[in-house]
Amino acid sequence: MVQNKLNKVEQQLKPGLETITWENSAEIDKFTKSCHKIISELSDTVNKLKIFVGKIDSIFKEWLKPENMLFQKPSQINEADAVSTRFIAYYDQERSKMANKVKDISNLSEVQTALKSAVNNLSSFKETDEWKNYQHYINKLVLDGSKELIFQNLLHLSNCLDPSLPPFCSVKLLLEDRNIVFRPAFKDGEDGKTIKSMILEWINSFLNLSTLFRIRVDMGMGDYMIEVMEDFKIQEIVYRLYNEVNELSKESDSKMNSFGDFKMLWEKDFEESFQQFLKDNTVVPTPTPEQLERQERIDKIFNEVNPNPITKNIVEYTPSKEVFDDKINEYKEKLKRVQNMAQTVKVRWIEVDFTEFKSELTKIIENWIEKYKLFFKKNSSVKLENIKNFMDRVENDNINKPKDTTNEEDKKKFFGLLENIRDMDLLYPKIIELIPSIKGELEILKKHTNTENEDDPYNIEEKDTDSEEQRLIHQTEDIEKNIVELKKKVETANEDISELIDKEKENFRELKKNFEQNVEDFRKEFLNRAPKTLEIR
Numbered sequence: 432m433v434q435n436k437l438n439k440v441e442q443q444l445k446p447g448l449e450t451i452t453w454e455n456s457a458e459i460d461k462f463t464k465s466c467h468k469i470i471s472e473l474s475d476t477v478n479k480l481k482i483f484v485g486k487i488d489s490i491f492k493e494w495l496k497p498e499n500m501l502f503q504k505p506s507q508i509n510e511a512d513a514v515s516t517r518f519i520a521y522y523d524q525e526r527s528k529m530a531n532k533v534k535d536i537s538n539l540s541e542v543q544t545a546l547k548s549a550v551n552n553l554s555s556f557k558e559t560d561e562w563k564n565y566q567h568y569i570n571k572l573v574l575d576g577s578k579e580l581i582f583q584n585l586l587h588l589s590n591c592l593d594p595s596l597p598p599f600c601s602v603k604l605l606l607e608d609r610n611i612v613f614r615p616a617f618k619d620g621e622d623g624k625t626i627k628s629m630i631l632e633w634i635n636s637f638l639n640l641s642t643l644f645r646i647r648v649d650m651g652m653g654d655y656m657i658e659v660m661e662d663f664k665i666q667e668i669v670y671r672l673y674n675e676v677n678e679l680s681k682e683s684d685s686k687m688n689s690f691g692d693f694k695m696l697w698e699k700d701f702e703e704s705f706q707q708f709l710k711d712n713t714v715v716p717t718p719t720p721e722q723l724e725r726q727e728r729i730d731k732i733f734n735e736v737n738p739n740p741i742t743k744n745i746v747e748y749t750p751s752k753e754v755f756d757d758k759i760n761e762y763k764e765k766l767k768r769v770q771n772m773a774q775t776v777k778v779r780w781i782e783v784d785f786t787e788f789k790s791e792l793t794k795i796i797e798n799w800i801e802k803y804k805l806f807f808k809k810n811s812s813v814k815l816e817n818i819k820n821f822m823d824r825v826e827n828d829n830i831n832k833p834k835d836t837t838n839e840e841d842k843k844k845f846f847g848l849l850e851n852i853r854d855m856d857l858l859y860p861k862i863i864e865l866i867p868s869i870k871g872e873l874e875i876l877k878k879h880t881n882t883e884n885e886d887d888p889y890n891i892e893e894k895d896t897d898s899e900e901q902r903l904i905h906q907t908e909d910i911e912k913n914i915v916e917l918k919k920k921v922e923t924a925n926e927d928i929s930e931l932i933d934k935e936k937e938n939f940r941e942l943k944k945n946f947e948q949n950v951e952d953f954r955k956e957f958l959n960r961a962p963k964t965l966e967i968r
Contacts, residue, residue, distance in 0.1 A: 483569075484569075484572065487569070487572050487573065487576065488572070488576075490532055490533070490576075491576035491579065491580060494529065494580050495579065495580060495583050497587070499525075500583070500584055500587040501521065501522050501525055501526075501584050501636070501637065502518060502584065502587055502588045502591060502633060503517070503518070503521055504591045504599055505517070505599045505600075507599070508598060508599055508600065508601050508782050509599065509600060509601065510600075510601050511600050511601065511602055511615050511626060511629065511781075512615065512624075514599070514600050514629075515624075515629045515632070518633060518636075519632075522636050526640070526643070529640075529643055530643055530645075533643050533644050570647065573644060573655075574655055574658055577640065577641055577643065577644070577655050577659065578655075578658070578659055578662050578664070578665065580640055581637050581638060581640050581641065581659055581665060582662075582664050582665050582668060584637045584640070585634065585637050585665065585668040585669065585672065586668055588633055588634070588637070588672065589668060589671055589672055589675070591780070592630075592672070592675050592779070592780050593780065594678075594779035594780055596780065598777050598779075598780050598781055598782040599780065600626075600780065600781050600782070601775075601781065601782045601783075601784055602614065602615060602617070602626065602778075602781050602782070602783050602784070603783075603784045603786075603787060603788075604783055604784065604785050604787075604788040605787055605788055605791070606697055606787075606788060606791045606792065606795075609697050609698055610697070610698075611687060611690060611694075611697065611788070613626075613683060613687075613783070615629075617679060617680055617683035617684075618676075618680045618683070626679065626683075626781065627676050627679075627680065630672065630675070630676050630679075631676070634669060634672055634673075638656075638659060638660070638665075638669075641654055641655040641656045641658075641659040641660075642654040642655075642656060675779075678779065679778070679779050679781070682778050682779055683778055686776065686778055686783065692765065693765060693769070693792060696765070696792065696795050696796060696799065697792070697795060701798075701799060701802055705802065705803075705806070708750070708758065709746070709749060709750065712750035712751075712754045713748050713749055713750050714748075714750075714751075715748045722860075725857055725860065728857060729857050729858070732853075732854075732857070739858075740817060740820065740821045740824075740854070740858070741817050741818060741821060741858050741861050741862060741865070742817070742861065743817060744813050744817075745810055745813050745814050745817065746806075746810055747865075749810070749868070749872075751871075752868075752871035752872065752874065752875050755803065755807070755872075755875050756875050756878070756879075758803065759800055759803050759804070759875070759879050762796055762799050762800045762803070763800065763879075765796055766793065766796045766797065766800070769789055769792050769793055769796065770789070770793065772785055772789055773785065774786055774789070800879070804876055804879060804880070807872045807873075807875060807876045808876055810872060811869045811872040811873050811876070811903065812903070814865055814868070814869050815869060815903065815906060815907060815910070818862055818865070818866075818910055818914070819906075819910065821854075821858065821862075822910070822913065822914060822917055824851070825851045825854070825855060825917060825921060826917060826920075828844070828847045828848055828851045832844070832848060832924060832927060832928060833845045833848075833928075833931070834931075835931065835934075836931065836934075836935055836938075845928070845931065845935070848924060848928065849932075851921065852921055852924065852925050855917070855918060855921045859914070859918055862914055863914070866907060866910065866911050866914075869907050870904060870907050870908075873900050873903050873904045873907065874900075874904065876900050877898055877900035877901060877904070880898065880900060
């Protein structure tokens, strides 16, 4: 570009080589002054061109310093949203500064100013091959610097995402609407904000540095995006980062799938699951002919309006106490596993916070255990209450045995006693059948109520004697003895009123006979008074 200026320098030096001699000192002074001037002008132009190239080099060197990388890795663990917000703010701020620095580089104004003294006509010179070659030279410096800037920032990001390093970003594992989710999600999110989208945003931000130079040096328009995207080094590091996204997705899926054993706890409705448990594990014994006959008699006496006093409001047949025990132990084992979970787990460069998930899952499991226990408590309590009420009724009516049935009050007592004798005969087998199930339910309930004190066996023994379950077990044992005694009393009462029963039978037969006689007398009287043409058949 300074060839014309060099040619002038040669022309200026020519007299000194050919015509000027030492004898002509005046000519020598004039010659040296003119040579010094033109060489100084050339040197000044070359220095300015060198300074411009150095300026480009120094700008990129400054941007490539490790401390000036655009991804600033947090010094401590931050929530994902905070990491993303911080990156965007810092990136936008620094990119704006970069854009201001490249303005003078892209339009070559400094070079053009420097060349004014080196070329005769700058406008004409800008059409020459020399100028175009220089533009390509500067363009290559800018393009190579831009590629290296983008590559180093991508490489720095890749190094920050090294899974062997401590995590710097946190994600929460939560239970929401009967689903287990990461917040933010790793790859699929309703609002589009995911860890995957965050990484892709970082990658795209660095690739977008290719548009820092809004005007290409060689073309005066466009940017360097195509050249950057076709660069093999950049393609390789982008591929490495995309692979990190895929590995992160795989490990997050694996972590999510590791809770498969607990899935039914938050996905299934308890009542539906419990009823299925009862259905799958309840064995209803095959009744004997005698039991079928008794049940047929019971069904004729008791109905929805007058329910069976022993089986009303209870689940008559349930799984064995061992099956219930195993099921509750299964939930307690799950509860222990949840409680022993770490509060945080590292998934590559991300720390997953289990705190809220553990708390919610603990509540769910405890709730399931309590519902099983509540079923036991309610079913056993109602069974006991039904039997006690029945025994109290029988006991009270058994005391008030009438001596005869001459008045309505005694007759009412008599028929009430007969009803109790009948009900005791029919329901006693069912009471005897239910008592072991009540004891079994209470034993399991007591066992799983006292487990919180299992580290202190003496405390357990002391609390056993005071527990509500133990008191109910004692009541059940008392009922087991008393029902046998009450059955004997009822049988004795039946014997005591046998004469009264026979007498009442005789009275009934006499009443029936009198009724039949009255019907016959009415018939005869009616026929005597009826018209002769009326035929009665």
